[in-house]
Amino acid sequence: MRRVIVVHRDRKSQRTLSRVIASGVGPVTVVETPAAARALVDGATAAVVSAEAAAGPGFGELAAAVRTSGGHLLLCGEGGPTAVLPLVRDHELDHVVSSDPVDLADELPLTLRALAAPAGLCELGAARYLSHGARLEELVPTRTHERVALLGRLREGLAAMELSARQERQAALVADELLANAIYDAPCARDEARRESARAADREIIPAERPRLRWGSDGRHVAIEVTDPFGAVSPATIRAHVARLIDRSTSPRQGNGGAGLGLAMTFLATSQLVFHLAPGRATQAIGLIDLRARPDGGRALVPSLHLHTEPGAATSGRTHG
Amino acid sequence: MAESAPTFTVASAPGRLVMAGRIDERARLAELAETVTAGPLVVDLGDVAYINSLGVRDWVMFLRRLAERGVEVTLERCAEPMVLQMNMILDARGHARIASFVAPFACDGCGWEGGRLIVTAEVLPVVEGGGTPEAECPECQGRARFADFVDRYFLFLA
Structure with a gap:
């Protein structure tokens, strides 16, 4: 994966996600909106996006750009199934990650590594x-x-x-x-x-x-x-x-x-x-x-x-x- | 080899059915509905240990057939597996009235986890007022907290 972008407005979540990704996978860029993330997509990109940002403007364009790049979208599972699953269905998302910081520390690096090397799973x-x-x-x-x-x-x-x-x-x-x-x-x-x-x-x-x-x-x-x-x-x-x-x-x-x-x-x-x-x-x-x-x-x-x-x-x- | 959960059993008395064990493709609940005579029916679900997707389909058919024949159904002691299905699918409650059900609790004092029986009429004002039900821990008599999401677990009562 050439670049990992976090799209989240909440400062605490930004810090948690950044720490988990930077320590477990590699460098990470944090932005607050899908439009800002869209401008950064360059080569295979993984974007970790809050459910709030995914429900707002510009997410469809970000999703298309990430797919074109050969990258992947990961949705943060904030909110119940009725908040998260319509986004999964409508944007054909393959990944929902936990919103729990403890779970994330295990789950996010494992997921990003699998996306980078999907053979043999x-x-x-x-x-x-x-x-x-x-x-x-x-x-x-x-x-x-x-x-x-x-x-x-x-x-x-x-x-x-x-x-x-x-x-x-x-x-x-x-x-x-x-x-x-x-x-x-x-x-x-x-x-x-x-x-x-x-x-x-x-x-x-x-x-x-x-x-x-x-x-x-x-x-x-x-x-x-x-x-x-x-x-x-x-x-x-x-x-x-x-x-x-x-x-x-x-x-x-x-x-x-x-x-x-x-x-x-x-x-x-x-x-x-x-x-x-x-x-x-x-x-x-x-x-x-x-x-x-x-x-x-x-x-x-x-x-x-x-x-x-x-x-x-x-x-x-x-x-x- | 061992059975995966107690086999489904049903005991009947006039106006009352007691279901227990595992509700799956072998339970044949839809056929059971045909044996119920007219009049109000109470179904005790307290000892239902398990239900899978085929069991849910059978259960939904059971309730539908009773509804078609105008049988008024009251569900008592709904076990947690049944509550979870009623929360997922409206048809799993159908037209039935819920008299009581089991809810999960946990005690932070001694680590006990388990279900406690809740009377719908007693808990509904608490939940509708934004509160959380409490129960006494059966082991240490301390305060056991409700161990699920209030807005999701009680959805089936709406």
């Missing part, structure tokens, strides 16, 4: 987001209905970690929904001619199509990782599903397939939801759940979202959820 997987040495357990379902039993194994592992009932439930939900997506939706996303199989029917999953569930913890976060071998889900599809949280009048999808709510529920259950998208090769979803005692009980006002695409062919994602 799927190989590292959840280990990238846990402290060095954290052990990951792994399970691979061979039949569709084995999902429920696998979740039982996960829950036994989580119980041994002495998580709170809420944290255990959040982790189980993340694994449940991501595994269902990987088993039922991902094959259809790659092959549009393939009909989504009825979830009531148990069937074998052929070896080449088996997803992988991994989980682990470093005492700060529990990470749930699900990887499918299709690599067919696009950032646009993920954004569309998460955007369902904007409007409470959304309804579950009817029929034999998914309800279309799983990804939105997963997002809300995490403190950080990360996708490593390797087009045509793999889709890897990682949900991080914060285990630290916090005034909000560990639920972020709006979870962070990261959609990293590894270099490769373009995707043509269909439904997911």
Whole structure:
């Protein structure tokens, strides 16, 4: 990344962001408006923008300029989902970072480094987001209905970690929904001619199509990782599903397939939801759940979202959820 | 291998259903709605441990079918997983009245975390007045604070 720009009016946030970026990544320039940032875009640029600035004038032009430069936009997650998610949807943003200074110190450098070198993210997987040495357990379902039993194994592992009932439930939900997506939706996303199989029917999953569930913890976060071998889900599809949280009048999808709510529920259950998208090769979803005692009980006002695409062919994602 | 959460169970008495365990694609709530006779219905959700997206769809269908038949529904002891879904989707509450529900609390004194039962009629004036509910810690009897965002957790009561 040739340049990192922070766009924020609040002095304290400017200092926090500058310190995190300068110490963890490299030089940073601070401005107060998208227009001022736009004038600085030169070569691949990463712009970290406050939600307030992103909702104001000039953000669309900044977004276009950054994209043209081959750079990236990162939105600060200030405000609830109804404030942040419309910006994500309307400006096709791939990254929402935490507004919490403690979280930012971990999350922002990791994100900027991944953007600078996006190859190999799927190989590292959840280990990238846990402290060095954290052990990951792994399970691979061979039949569709084995999902429920696998979740039982996960829950036994989580119980041994002495998580709170809420944290255990959040982790189980993340694994449940991501595994269902990987088993039922991902094959259809790659092959549009393939009909989504009825979830009531148990069937074998052929070896080449088996997803992988991994989980682990470093005492700060529990990470749930699900990887499918299709690599067919696009950032646009993920954004569309998460955007369902904007409007409470959304309804579950009817029929034999998914309800279309799983990804939105997963997002809300995490403190950080990360996708490593390797087009045509793999889709890897990682949900991080914060285990630290916090005034909000560990639920972020709006979870962070990261959609990293590894270099490769373009995707043509269909439904997911 | 072990089950991921207690299997869904439902106990029924005239005008009353008690649901417990895991609400997912196997719960078949939409079919359960057909067995409910006319008249007011109380649904106790206090022991619902888990609900996934397919369970939400089934639950929404359950409420819709009851509404189509004019059954008045009151929800009691709504467990936190149910509250979270009602906060996310209007249809997950539907036309039901909420008599009571569980809210998350935490004690800074002894570290206890857990749910406490809240009576809607008692907490609503507090929340609408901009306040935050409090509860007694069941372990040290100290003051337990509400452990979520007030403006988000109580959205479903509006």
